[in-house]
Amino acid sequence: MTLLSADGIEASIGNVVACRDLDLSLKPGTVWSILGRNGVGKTTLLLTLAGLRPLTAGQIRVGRDPLNQLTRRARAQKIGLLFQNPDIQFPVTVNETVMNGRHPWIEKWRDSSEEDQSIVDRELGRVGLAGFGRRNLSSLSGGERRRVELAALAAQQTELVFMDEPVNHLDLHFQTELLKQFLANYRSKKRAVVMVMHDVNLATRFSDHLLLLFGNGETCQGSVDMIANEENLSRLYQHPLRRYPADGAYFFYPS
Amino acid sequence: MLIFQTGRDSRRFGWVILFLTALVPVSLAISVSLGSIPIDWGAVVETIRTGKSSVDHTIVFELRLPRSASAFVVGASLALAGVLMQALLRNPLADPYVLGTSGGAAVFALIVMLSGLAYQFVSLAAALGAVVSLALVIFLSRDSGGWSSTRLLLTGIVMASGWGALISFFLSISQQNQIQGMLFWLMGDFRDRGPGLVHYLTLLVVLIASIFASRGLNLLVAGTLKAESLGVHTLRLRFAMLIGAGLLTAVAVTLAGAIGFVGLVVPHIMRLIVGPDHRRLIPAALMMGGSLLVITEMLARTVLAPRQLPVGVITAFVGVPLFLYLLRRGSRQEMP
Numbered sequence: 001m002t003l004l005s006a007d008g009i010e011a012s013i014g015n016v017v018a019c020r021d022l023d024l025s026l027k028p029g030t031v032w033s034i035l036g037r038n039g040v041g042k043t044t045l046l047l048t049l050a051g052l053r054p055l056t057a058g059q060i061r062v063g064r065d066p067l068n069q070l071t072r073r074a075r076a077q078k079i080g081l082l083f084q085n086p087d088i089q090f091p092v093t094v095n096e097t098v099m100n101g102r103h104p105w106i107e108k109w110r111d112s113s114e115e116d117q118s119i120v121d122r123e124l125g126r127v128g129l130a131g132f133g134r135r136n137l138s139s140l141s142g143g144e145r146r147r148v149e150l151a152a153l154a155a156q157q158t159e160l161v162f163m164d165e166p167v168n169h170l171d172l173h174f175q176t177e178l179l180k181q182f183l184a185n186y187r188s189k190k191r192a193v194v195m196v197m198h199d200v201n202l203a204t205r206f207s208d209h210l211l212l213l214f215g216n217g218e219t220c221q222g223s224v225d226m227i228a229n230e231e232n233l234s235r236l237y238q239h240p241l242r243r244y245p246a247d248g249a250y251f252f253y254p255s
Numbered sequence: 256m257l258i259f260q261t262g263r264d265s266r267r268f269g270w271v272i273l274f275l276t277a278l279v280p281v282s283l284a285i286s287v288s289l290g291s292i293p294i295d296w297g298a299v300v301e302t303i304r305t306g307k308s309s310v311d312h313t314i315v316f317e318l319r320l321p322r323s324a325s326a327f328v329v330g331a332s333l334a335l336a337g338v339l340m341q342a343l344l345r346n347p348l349a350d351p352y353v354l355g356t357s358g359g360a361a362v363f364a365l366i367v368m369l370s371g372l373a374y375q376f377v378s379l380a381a382a383l384g385a386v387v388s389l390a391l392v393i394f395l396s397r398d399s400g401g402w403s404s405t406r407l408l409l410t411g412i413v414m415a416s417g418w419g420a421l422i423s424f425f426l427s428i429s430q431q432n433q434i435q436g437m438l439f440w441l442m443g444d445f446r447d448r449g450p451g452l453v454h455y456l457t458l459l460v461v462l463i464a465s466i467f468a469s470r471g472l473n474l475l476v477a478g479t480l481k482a483e484s485l486g487v488h489t490l491r492l493r494f495a496m497l498i499g500a501g502l503l504t505a506v507a508v509t510l511a512g513a514i515g516f517v518g519l520v521v522p523h524i525m526r527l528i529v530g531p532d533h534r535r536l537i538p539a540a541l542m543m544g545g546s547l548l549v550i551t552e553m554l555a556r557t558v559l560a561p562r563q564l565p566v567g568v569i570t571a572f573v574g575v576p577l578f579l580y581l582l583r584r585g586s587r588q589e590m591p
Contacts, residue, residue, distance in 0.1 A: 076486030089345045090476045090531050104486045
């Protein structure tokens with residue numbers, strides 16, 4: 001079974017081609033990280049996979065349905081997306097922000113139900129922000145806002161979870177703890193997760209598959225054990241990286 | 256249902272709505288009662304009962320009530336247009352006057368009047384002018400990532416002054432006896448002619464449509480792509496809002512010329528009182544905007560009586576300092 005399959009897709013923005021003729025198959029319970037240098041089109045590819053940008057070539061299916069034939073509502077019930085840097089122009093409470101994640105599930109002319117509210121409360125508790133519901137979002141720190149966004153994403157309860165730099169602004173503790181906890185939860189619920197990551201070591205540690213974007217449309221994908229070696233990553237970042245063993249695993253150190 | 260939720264917040268909102276619902280008839284009653292000639296309400300009631308005409312009845316129903324009704328419709332339209340434009344452009348400083356939408360409507364209306372076409376075409380031209388002007392601002396200030404606040408405001412302000420210059424040009428080439436009437440478009444004022452059915456209907460239709468769209472609007476202010484990812488048809492929603500805000504501006508302009516800052520001040524105040532949720536903000540801003548302009552119109556008639564001040568002058572006295580304050584506060588918020 002495959003939750004999302006991409007078939008020979010090309011994603012591009014302006015002159016930047018993120019990937020060319022890419023096949024991708026997202027299975028339940030897997031976690032992917034997209035890695036690449038600045039400006040190679042990681043976000044563009046993520047938005048394209050989420051159906052928010054048109055494909056230049058190829059086709060994407062969600063389950064059996066072509067992605068571009070889903071209604072917006074059906075798509076939002078299947079694909080959740082965490083944006084890189086949401087900016088706040090208007091005052092909004094923490095509770096409203098997380099409740100926004102429930103939008104695809106609330107009937108058109110209805111208001112949110114008790115059940116929606118209990119989901120919101122549970123997800124806020126999970127990111128350590130229980131009781132913050134009535135706070136103004138702009139009064140929170142960058143890291144706390146990121147956790148609110150993560151809670152909103154979880155409240156959307158989608159089988160496909162896309163995250164653009166999920167641990168941006170988070171301190172070291174939350175980077176590790178939240179990723180560990182969220183991904184374990186998503187894995188156990190048989191969701192498929194795709195993250196755009198900047199930190200190679202977090203990516204290799206918490207995901208099971210990697211998708212490397214080399215620029216000019218060239219890609220490389222596979223399980224972490226297969227892909228994460230000095231040669232691939234040094235070429236990816238055009239910077240020499242050394243691999244060191246640590247605690248039964250390994251980490252990469254840029255020289 | 257849509258608006259009323261349980262809890263502390265909604266009880267407060269209930270009180271606010273109750274207050275505003277009372278404020279509308281009270282402000283109308285005060286406005287109609289006060290003026291250069293005191294009203295003998297006994298005579299008015301007598302006329303309604305017996306049908307025997309009286310001066311008091313005529314003043315109330317043919318002079319003051321139409322003006323007050325106009326003031327209400329204009330205030331309500333501008334406030335709602337302000338709410339919609341602020342959501343559309345994701346900028347709390349957007350307003351039909353600041354961004355030149357009112358100016359565009361006034362210029363188109365003036366052209367039709369000067370060319371001697373029938374009166375019905377004036378409203379139509381104003382509507383077209385408002386939509387064209389707003390669409391131009393949106394188009395010109397757009398960059399790849401969306402709209403930046405600064406560029407949007409600059410484009411709108413330049414557009415507004417361009418429309419202002421055109422109005423001055425028309426003023427300078429027109430006959431001496433037309434000028435007094437044309438100043439109306441520059442300063443914003445009311446005439447003793449009430450709103451027509453088309454004005455009421457436009458306001459009602461846009462109001463209902465916006466209340467139905469309000470959950471989408473809540474998501475839209477969080478970001479266009481984000482709203483799209485949560486299932487909102489953002490293109491359709493934004494197009495509908497553009498048309499709605501344009502039509503409301505046209506209603507206001509054909510009734511009262513270019514009145515500034517109501518669309519800016521009222522949504523801002525109501526956001527502080529009922530919060531940013533559009534399901535609450537829209538009805539609250541509408542009623543507040545209407546009542547506020549009814550009172551303002553009354554003040555314009557009475558403060559320096561028997562002289563009448565243009566209503567737009569009074570709204571600017573309040574609006575300009577508030578706008579500057581918001582601009583300052585906004586720039587500080589961007590750099591925490």
